Amino acid sequence: MRIGMNEWRPACSLAHLHLRAQMLHDIRGFFSERSVLEVETPLLCQGIGTDPQLEFFTADYFSPPLQQTLFLQTSPEFAMKRLLAAGSGSIYQICKAFRNGESGRFHNPEFTMLEWYRVGFKLPQLMDEVDELIGRLSKTHRSLNETQRFRYQDIFLSCTDLNPLEFSFGDYCAYALGNHMPEAVNICGQDHGLWLDFIFSHKVQPYLGENALCMVYDYPACQSSLARINEHNSQITDRVEIFLEGIELGNGYYELTDPEEQNRRFNKEISIRRERKLPTITKDSYLISALEAGLPECSGMAIGLDRLLMVLTGSNAIDDVLSFPLHRA
Amino acid sequence: MASFSTNEFKAGLKVMLDNDPCAIIENEFVKPGKGQAFNRVKIRNLKTGRVIERTFKSGDSLEGADVVDVEMQYLYNDGEFRHFMVPDTFEQYQSDEKAVGEASNWLKDQDFCTVTLWNDVPLSVSPANFVELAITLTDPGVRGDTSGGGGKPATLETGAVVRVPLFVQQGEMIRVDTRTGEYVSRVKE
Numbered sequence: 001m002r003i004g005m006n007e008w009r010p011a012c013s014l015a016h017l018h019l020r021a022q023m024l025h026d027i028r029g030f031f032s033e034r035s036v037l038e039v040e041t042p043l044l045c046q047g048i049g050t051d052p053q054l055e056f057f058t059a060d061y062f063s064p065p066l067q068q069t070l071f072l073q074t075s076p077e078f079a080m081k082r083l084l085a086a087g088s089g090s091i092y093q094i095c096k097a098f099r100n101g102e103s104g105r106f107h108n109p110e111f112t113m114l115e116w117y118r119v120g121f122k123l124p125q126l127m128d129e130v131d132e133l134i135g136r137l138s139k140t141h142r143s144l145n146e147t148q149r150f151r152y153q154d155i156f157l158s159c160t161d162l163n164p165l166e167f168s169f170g171d172y173c174a175y176a177l178g179n180h181m182p183e184a185v186n187i188c189g190q191d192h193g194l195w196l197d198f199i200f201s202h203k204v205q206p207y208l209g210e211n212a213l214c215m216v217y218d219y220p221a222c223q224s225s226l227a228r229i230n231e232h233n234s235q236i237t238d239r240v241e242i243f244l245e246g247i248e249l250g251n252g253y254y255e256l257t258d259p260e261e262q263n264r265r266f267n268k269e270i271s272i273r274r275e276r277k278l279p280t281i282t283k284d285s286y287l288i289s290a291l292e293a294g295l296p297e298c299s300g301m302a303i304g305l306d307r308l309l310m311v312l313t314g315s316n317a318i319d320d321v322l323s324f325p326l327h328r329a
Numbered sequence: 330m331a332s333f334s335t336n337e338f339k340a341g342l343k344v345m346l347d348n349d350p351c352a353i354i355e356n357e358f359v360k361p362g363k364g365q366a367f368n369r370v371k372i373r374n375l376k377t378g379r380v381i382e383r384t385f386k387s388g389d390s391l392e393g394a395d396v397v398d399v400e401m402q403y404l405y406n407d408g409e410f411r412h413f414m415v416p417d418t419f420e421q422y423q424s425d426e427k428a429v430g431e432a433s434n435w436l437k438d439q440d441f442c443t444v445t446l447w448n449d450v451p452l453s454v455s456p457a458n459f460v461e462l463a464i465t466l467t468d469p470g471v472r473g474d475t476s477g478g479g480g481k482p483a484t485l486e487t488g489a490v491v492r493v494p495l496f497v498q499q500g501e502m503i504r505v506d507t508r509t510g511e512y513v514s515r516v517k518e
Contacts, residue, residue, distance in 0.1 A: 053364055101336075101387075102366070104358025180382070187386050197364035202384065205361075223363065241362075251362050304362075 010323040017323065019140065020309055024094060026137055027114060027305075034129075036090045036116060041079030043096055044070050047284035049078065050269040052276060055100035057109075072098040075302060076115055077226070078287045081255070084117055084298060085290035092116035094305070105317045106247060106307060108325050114250075117300040123238045123254045126299040127215055130242060130252065134213045134308075141312040144244075145212040152219050152236070156196075159204045164220050165235045167192040172199070179203065193222040208243040216241050226265070227253035242303070244311045250303035257298075259291035330393040335368040335385050343375070343396035346383065350375045350394035350447045358387065375445065375452055394447065401444045403436045411436070413444055413451070424451035434489035435460045435507045456507045461516050462486050467499050480512075 010017070028038065048056050048071035057072040073079075075097050083091055097113045118126055131147045138144050156164040162175055172195050176184035181202060188194040208214040219239040221229060227239040238254035256262055266283040273280060309321045319325040333344060338356040345351070351372045360366035366387035373380050375396060401413040401422065410423040411433075422444060426433065428451045435456035436442060443455040467483035480492040483503075491505055493512045502516040 051363070053360075053366070102358070102360060104360075107358055107360065181384060183384055187384070194365055197361055198367065198384070201359050201361055201364070201367065202369075248362055302362075 007328055011319045011325050011328055012321050012323055016309070016313065016315075016321050019313060020305075020321065022140055023137055023305065023309060026140070027092075027094065027133070030133055030136055031092045031116065034090075036092050036118070037088060039080065039083060039088065039091045039093050040095070041073075041076045041083070041093065043073055043098075045073050045079070046070060047078065047286065048281055049074055050266050050273065050281060050283055052269055052272045052278060055102075055278075057098050057100050074099050075113065077300070077302070078284050080115060080117060080300070081295055082286060082290040084119065085293050085295045090116070090118045090298075103326065106310075108306065108318055108322060110326065110329070111307075111318075112305040113302055114305050115300065115302040117255070117298050119296045119298045121299040123217060123240060123252070123299055126252055126254075126301055127217065127240055130215070130240075130250075130301055130303075131213060134242070134244075137308065138312055142211075142314075145210075147213040147215065148209065149215045149217065150208075152216050152223075155208070155216055156200065156204055159207065160199060162199070164196055164200075167195070175199070193220075196220060196223060205243060205248065206246040209245055209247075211245070214243040216243065224253070226256050226262075228256050238299075240301075244308075247307060247311050249308050249311070250301060252299060252301035254299045255295065255297075257291060257295040259288055262291055263288055330395055332390045332392050334390040335370075335387050338368065338370055338391075343394040344372075344391040345394045346372060346374075346391060349377075350396050350452065352396075354380065359384075360387070375447070378453075395449075396445060396447050396452065398443050398445050400441060403438060403440050403442055405438060411454075413442075413454075422446070422451050424454065428452055429454045432456045432507075434487055434510070435462070435505070437462060437487060458506065458508060459504055459513065460507055461502050461504050462489075463502050464493070464497065464499050467493065467497070469498070483512075 031038065044059060054074045056074050059070045059072060061068040061070050076093050076095050080091060080093060093115050095113055096110055098110050100109060102109055153164050156162065160175060162171060169190060173185050176182060184198050188198055217240040218236045221235055221237050224237040224239050227237040230236045230238055240252045241248060242250045270283065306318050306321055310318050313321065315321055333342060338353045340353055340355060342353040343350060344353065351374050353370060354373055355371040357369045358366065359369055368385045368387055370383050370385060371380060372383055399415060401415050404412040404414055410425060411429050413422045413424065430453060432442065432454040437460065440460060441457060444451050445453045462485040464483045465486050468481055480494050482490050483493040483497065484490050491510060491512050493503060497503060497515060504513040504516050505511065506513050
């Protein structure tokens with residue numbers, strides 16, 4: 001392969017190496033003050049999440065006569081939940097995660113993730129903590145305005161005049177045609193969740209979090225895999241997403257602890273994978289066993305740190321904050 | 330023609346969209362962490378020149394369009410069609426005014442230009458960035474004025490009208506930037 005003369009060099013500036021190091025240092029300080037334990041879990045695993053929206057990498061393990069396909073994890077969630085079930089208490093991890101096929105201005109297939117779980121926290125407490133953490137990390141770079149918090153249905157309605165909780169094919173179609181995106185009709189069809197993904201990412205998300213952290217919570221029930229259904233309203237789940245400058249930075253749940261419900265969702269996702277002819281995978285029986293043993297009531301959050309650094313430093317693309325993005329790795 | 334998936338949508342790629350040949354300008358991968366991946370694509374319709382935005386589900390594909398840019402020499406206008414020739418092969422093409430479009434302002438016999446062919450039929454014509462044309466009509470300027478300020482209209486041999494400085498005279502050759510339609514300089518014979 002021919003390479004350019006300077007392609008051995010890092011894509012990011014040397015200053016960004018320091019800013020990243022500062023961010024990691026600040027995160028560790030933040031959790032240390034709160035007595036949240038730093039942990040490590042494997043990147044190379046025997047099982048993998050069933051989420052049909054996430055493509056994974058596989059690796060071949062050879063130890064003759066044993067030959068086995070292993071997975072590079074798309075998130076450390078399952079392993080961390082096993083630690084929680086084993087009694088670890090609140091934990092956090094800074095690790096790499098891998099998602100196949102995700103490449104673009106905001107994506108690199110290998111990225112750095114901060115994931116943490118707070119035992120005994122419900123979603124509002126977790127959101128307060130996210131607010132404090134982002135406030136701390138942004139100080140090095142800029143001063144953010146006051147954090148915005150919106151319920152999904154409120155922000156969706158105010159941007160589009162559509163109700164995201166009730167699917168009306170006619171209303172959604174009329175909106176798409178009136179907003180120069182007729183292609184949505186064929187792409188989304190009768191799939192409510194897909195319509196929400198389409199409209200939210202085109203017409204809502206770009207306006208979220210102008211120089212401020214924006215948290216959107218109470219996601220529709222069809223938009224969630226591992227969050228709990230809200231105890232007062234079965235149309236919504238206890239899920240939060242955070243945005244800054246219109247860019248998605250992370251996702252959090254009041255975690256599902258019921259092994260039977262988890263099992264049902266795994267089965268549903270596996271059948272969706274089959275319908276879409278995606279690679280078949282078996283569900284992670286370790287996680288089901290851990291839930292059976294008892295996952296403590298907890299809330300968890302995952303944040304993409306490369307993207308956070310990108311937005312805080314006002315960089316145009318994720319490559320600008322990575323030492324060696326995939327094409328230079 | 331081959332088909333191209335959203336991952337292959339690089340700037341400049343020519344594809345068929347809504348039965349028209351188009352060129353990709355920009356392609357952005359958009360994916361909610363827990364949702365469907367999309368590609369938001371900016372595309373120029375090569376027939377109309379209009380730029381539109383279109384979203385695709387990642388992994389979807391479009392047929393490639395048989396669109397090529399060929400350097401040709403402009404020969405003549407027979408009243409209905411303009412005729413072009415590929416210098417190496419002497420292969421000839423004719424094109425109606427619609428495909429020639431605004432390029433007609435700058436086409437002089439025997440000048441080189443770029444003809445975009447779709448399925449071997451001229452789709453559009455782009456003149457060279459700079460052309461040299463004679464002034465056929467302009468008011469006499471004030472002698473000695475070399476300031477270049479103000480200016481006056483001048484009709485060129487192709488029929489195009491450009492603003493020129495007052496010192497430029499009828500019959501002179503000038504150099505014009507076809508992208509802006511602006512006078513650049515006089516050409517010394």
